[in-house]
Amino acid sequence: MAELVIRIVGSPGDGVISSGDILTLAAARSGRYVSTYRSFPTEIRGVDQSLYQLRISSKKILTSADEVNVLIAYNERFLRDNISGLKKGGIIIFDSSENDNRFEEYKKFTKYFVPIKKLAEEFATERTKNMVALGVLLGLTPNFSINEQIKSDIRKKYETKEEEVIEANIQAFEKAYTWVRQNLEKEAFLEKLVIEPSGKKFVMSGCEAMALGALVAGCRFYSGYPITPATEIMELLAKEMPRLNGNVIQCEDEIASITAALGASFSGAKAMTATSGPGLSLMSEAIGLASMAELPIVIIDVQRGGPSTGLPTKTEQSDLNLAIYGTHGDTPKIVLAPINVEDSFYQTIKAFNYAEKYQVPVIILSDVSLGERRECIDYFDVKDIEVSNRLKPGKLCGKKAFSRYTQTYTGISPITCPGEKGGAYIATGLEHTESSAPSSKPHVHAAMTEKRFKKLETAQSEFISARKYGDDEAKFGIISWGSTSGPVLEAIDLADKQGYKIQALYPRIIYPFPTKWINDFLYNKEILLIVERNYCGQLANTLVYRCTCLNKDIKIHNLMKYNGEPFTTNEVFSKIDQIIKGQYLKFMVHQ
Amino acid sequence: MSPKTAEQYRSQTTPTWCKDCGDYKVLDALTAAMAKLELEPDDTVLTAGVGCASRLPFYTNTYGFHTVHGRALPAAIGTKVANKERTVISVGGDGDGFSIGGNHFIHASRKNPNITYIIMDNEIYALTKGQNSPTSHEDLLTKINPYEVVEDRINPVLMALSFNTSFIARGFCEDQEQLTDMIVQAIKHPGFAFVHVLSPCTQYNLKVTYDSLRKRIKQLPEDHDTSDRIISMKYAMTHEPLYMGIFYKDVRLTLHDKLEHLRGMSLDDIGNPSEYTIQDVMKQFE
Numbered sequence: 085m086a087e088l089v090i091r092i093v094g095s096p097g098d099g100v101i102s103s104g105d106i107l108t109l110a111a112a113r114s115g116r117y118v119s120t121y122r123s124f125p126t127e128i129r130g131v132d133q134s135l136y137q138l139r140i141s142s143k144k145i146l147t148s149a150d151e152v153n154v155l156i157a158y159n160e161r162f163l164r165d166n167i168s169g170l171k172k173g174g175i176i177i178f179d180s181s182e183n184d185n186r187f188e189e190y191k192k193f194t195k196y197f198v199p200i201k202k203l204a205e206e207f208a209t210e211r212t213k214n215m216v217a218l219g220v221l222l223g224l225t226p227n228f229s230i231n232e233q234i235k236s237d238i239r240k241k242y243e244t245k246e247e248e249v250i251e252a253n254i255q256a257f258e259k260a261y262t263w264v265r266q267n268l269e270k271e272a273f274l275e276k277l278v279i280e281p282s283g284k285k286f287v288m289s290g291c292e293a294m295a296l297g298a299l300v301a302g303c304r305f306y307s308g309y310p311i312t313p314a315t316e317i318m319e320l321l322a323k324e325m326p327r328l329n330g331n332v333i334q335c336e337d338e339i340a341s342i343t344a345a346l347g348a349s350f351s352g353a354k355a356m357t358a359t360s361g362p363g364l365s366l367m368s369e370a371i372g373l374a375s376m377a378e379l380p381i382v383i384i385d386v387q388r389g390g391p392s393t394g395l396p397t398k399t400e401q402s403d404l405n406l407a408i409y410g411t412h413g414d415t416p417k418i419v420l421a422p423i424n425v426e427d428s429f430y431q432t433i434k435a436f437n438y439a440e441k442y443q444v445p446v447i448i449l450s451d452v453s454l455g456e457r458r459e460c461i462d463y464f465d466v467k468d469i470e471v472s473n474r475l476k477p478g479k480l481c482g483k484k485a486f487s488r489y490t491q492t493y494t495g496i497s498p499i500t501c502p503g504e505k506g507g508a509y510i511a512t513g514l515e516h517t518e519s520s521a522p523s524s525k526p527h528v529h530a531a532m533t534e535k536r537f538k539k540l541e542t543a544q545s546e547f548i549s550a551r552k553y554g555d556d557e558a559k560f561g562i563i564s565w566g567s568t569s570g571p572v573l574e575a576i577d578l579a580d581k582q583g584y585k586i587q588a589l590y591p592r593i594i595y596p597f598p599t600k601w602i603n604d605f606l607y608n609k610e611i612l613l614i615v616e617r618n619y620c621g622q623l624a625n626t627l628v629y630r631c632t633c634l635n636k637d638i639k640i641h642n643l644m645k646y647n648g649e650p651f652t653t654n655e656v657f658s659k660i661d662q663i664i665k666g667q668y669l670k671f672m673v674h675q
Numbered sequence: 676m677s678p679k680t681a682e683q684y685r686s687q688t689t690p691t692w693c694k695d696c697g698d699y700k701v702l703d704a705l706t707a708a709m710a711k712l713e714l715e716p717d718d719t720v721l722t723a724g725v726g727c728a729s730r731l732p733f734y735t736n737t738y739g740f741h742t743v744h745g746r747a748l749p750a751a752i753g754t755k756v757a758n759k760e761r762t763v764i765s766v767g768g769d770g771d772g773f774s775i776g777g778n779h780f781i782h783a784s785r786k787n788p789n790i791t792y793i794i795m796d797n798e799i800y801a802l803t804k805g806q807n808s809p810t811s812h813e814d815l816l817t818k819i820n821p822y823e824v825v826e827d828r829i830n831p832v833l834m835a836l837s838f839n840t841s842f843i844a845r846g847f848c849e850d851q852e853q854l855t856d857m858i859v860q861a862i863k864h865p866g867f868a869f870v871h872v873l874s875p876c877t878q879y880n881l882k883v884t885y886d887s888l889r890k891r892i893k894q895l896p897e898d899h900d901t902s903d904r905i906i907s908m909k910y911a912m913t914h915e916p917l918y919m920g921i922f923y924k925d926v927r928l929t930l931h932d933k934l935e936h937l938r939g940m941s942l943d944d945i946g947n948p949s950e951y952t953i954q955d956v957m958k959q960f961e
Binding site (some may be wrong): 296324347502514521 | 954
């Protein structure tokens with residue numbers, strides 16, 4: 085597997101994110117797999133760094149990697165901050181326009197001091213220095229051959245700007261490329277590097293993948309309130325939904341957003357809203373309404389650091405309890421957690437299918453690191469994707485009032501929408517009889533609660549089991565959820581090289597809680613490590629409470645991270661190593 | 676379709692309202708208006724929040740969405756946007772509409788969806804057995820305000836005028852003919868139509884009775900100019916007398932008009948293809 089990992093760091097205004105985006109798109113369009121990690125300051129113009137990390141590979145990848153081959157830095161401070169992330173023998177490209185430090189103390193690296201800003205001024209304008217940086221990078225990696233894609237992506241990225249600006253950027257890129265070929269000494273690794281392309285791909289961010297998944301699933305109504313980091317979903321839908329005969333409306337708050345979406349669902353449309361933690365808190369009451377009135381709806385939560393306003397641009401997996409337990413009353417719902425961008429697309433389609441089929445709210449838990457990173461999805465034909473719709477009644481006579489909440493074997497009752505003759509009913513948040521009349525009679529509440537939960541039982545019988553990775557015989561198990569699963573699976577590969585046999589389970593359906601799958605998984609395990617990005621061990625608490633009673637001898641370890649950053653593969657591996665070396669040498673299986 | 680009577684819009688469900696509640700009369704006027712307009716029950720949607728008045732959808736045979744407290748309007752907007760051929764009417768009380776759901780009124784006025792909003796104002800939280808509401812008189816003492824009331828009341832019609840709600844009227848539930856006509860006009864109005872109805876509670880607010888209201892109300896002059904927002908505001912300013920009738924009417928683009936307009940623009944933007952599908956959307960990510 086050939087690959088290249090690049091990190092670009094600079095201040096806001098250096099164009100770090102734009103150049104990273106352009107390189108990502110170009111690499112993906114040329115048929116390579118990519119995975120990215122972006123981080124930028126909360127303040128629009130803060131003093132913090134903007135960072136873009138991009139891993140380009142000939143094979144499918146699970147993370148944007150821990151260490152990089154190439155570090156492009158626009159200033160000394162950020163170079164120093166990031167040098168620990170550069171692989172031994174890696175390459176530094178430093179903007180020496182205003183800084184002649186030669187960093188003699190960095191001995192293990194190849195250093196290029198390129199006056200990026202000055203070259204930009206010479207080739208076009210100062211603002212194009214990010215394109216000069218791209219030109220320098222690609223000039224050093226001649227076998228990449230993506231110059232044409234870069235140029236077309238520059239054009240796309242700046243399509244709203246004047247032609248002059250676009251031309252300046254293209255010029256800066258091309259001239260920098262030529263300048264490097266003529267003036268810079270070649271670097272052997274980069275000069276020879278070949279990353280084979282492997283067929284057509286889509287490339288998109290996690291948020292875009294969810295927006296597209298919604299459109300593919302048939303979503304034609306979206307209502308939302310702006311919130312970082314979920315707004316990108318609304319942006320794409322606002323652009324495309326009208327063209328597909330759907331509607332997007334901006335609401336005054338998250339409560340209105342979800343209630344409007346429920347109104348649309350009641351009206352017969354597949355409807356969605358998206359938010360982040362603070363918004364999900366506000367939506368809790370209406371999620372209960374969806375459960376009670378049995379209206380399909382999809383709610384995306386792109387998690388950020390909490391509680392309260394927390395860390396709007398930093399990642400965390402701390403809304404699990406809110407998603408599972410957050411609504412008052414006994415509230416049937418489904419919670420899904422995609423693990424990467426491709427999964428974000430397919431899980432969103434599933435979310436709609438489950439919502440429509442079982443008439444329940446479905447919450448998707450993404451997070452900042454997953455929502456914002458760009459990755460490839462293997463090309464597919466939209467026509468091959470299975471889409472479910474809600475259960476319609478048979479012929480309605482119209483003489484007798486429609487009984488909306490009829491008890492059935494599956495718990496699923498036929499549903500009508502306004503305009504359907506003979507189908508009139510009242511969708512209500514009050515407890516109600518089968519014919520939707522309010523009722524607080526004991527037997528009605530008991531029977532209807534059971535009916536609503538019956539749907540989850542039906543759903544569970546149709547779910548395909550959670551995915552596993554690694555050897556079934558392994559005695560060491562890891563359970564993770566959501567975007568944490570990428571580093572976990574890569575850590576298992578690293579562990580395998582050390583001779584450690586480990587198996588991971590990463591359920592994408594988090595609620596109804598996958599008790600059976602986890603118990604089956606734990607059956608032959610002696611050590612369990614639960615990995616998640618929150619302080620309280622939100623998955624671990626539910627899991628230990630529900631699942632470990634079948635295997636009382638199991639030793640349980642937790643690995644939690646709660647500093648706003650995603651896990652690195654090495655962090656997960658170190659924990660594995662520590663557990664095994666510390667106490668359980670017997671788990672070394674081959675040496 | 677043969678003409679319908681008001682009774683033909685009623686469901687089998689018996690209202691839980693107290694004897695002599697004003698809301699019965701609002702239900703009568705609303706169903707009479709529906710009969711006049713010959714609305715198809717299956718093409719009509721009532722949305723409501725929570726409260727005595729919000730129970731109204733259960734007592735008609737139309738589609739209904741009885742949501743949570745305060746959320747009748749966003750639910751109605753979502754319903755209407757997704758199913759634009761339907762007639763959508765929101766109903767509720769003063770607490771539901773002006774307290775917990777107050778914010779939605781402002782933004783519904785900004786969006787101007789083609790829906791009707793009927794508020795049955797009894798100046799009290801009645802379903803919870805008598806607490807001060809945002810329209811309660813400052814002198815009304817209740818168990819949760821046993822000594823004195825510290826908040827001023829709001830003025831719903833003046834508020835609506837300041838938000839430029841596109842149709843604003845006030846009626847009295849006892850004046851059936853006027854109220855029915857008002858609701859007919861509100862439903863016919865292309866845009867967000869607000870009907871403020873005085874509808875007394877005979878159990879928990881004994882200071883607001885049919886008699887006391889009868890003494891307070893006064894009709895707007897016959898030649899009132901419903902296009903003049905400033906004059907309308909002058910009539911709306913007073914609590915005594917309370918002017919009745921249609922205050923203001925402004926026919927402008929509705930939410931639906933605007934959504935269709937932007938749909939046109941979104942297609943212009945890509946050169947009006949004869950067909951545009953999800954496959955075309957995916958192309959930009961290839």
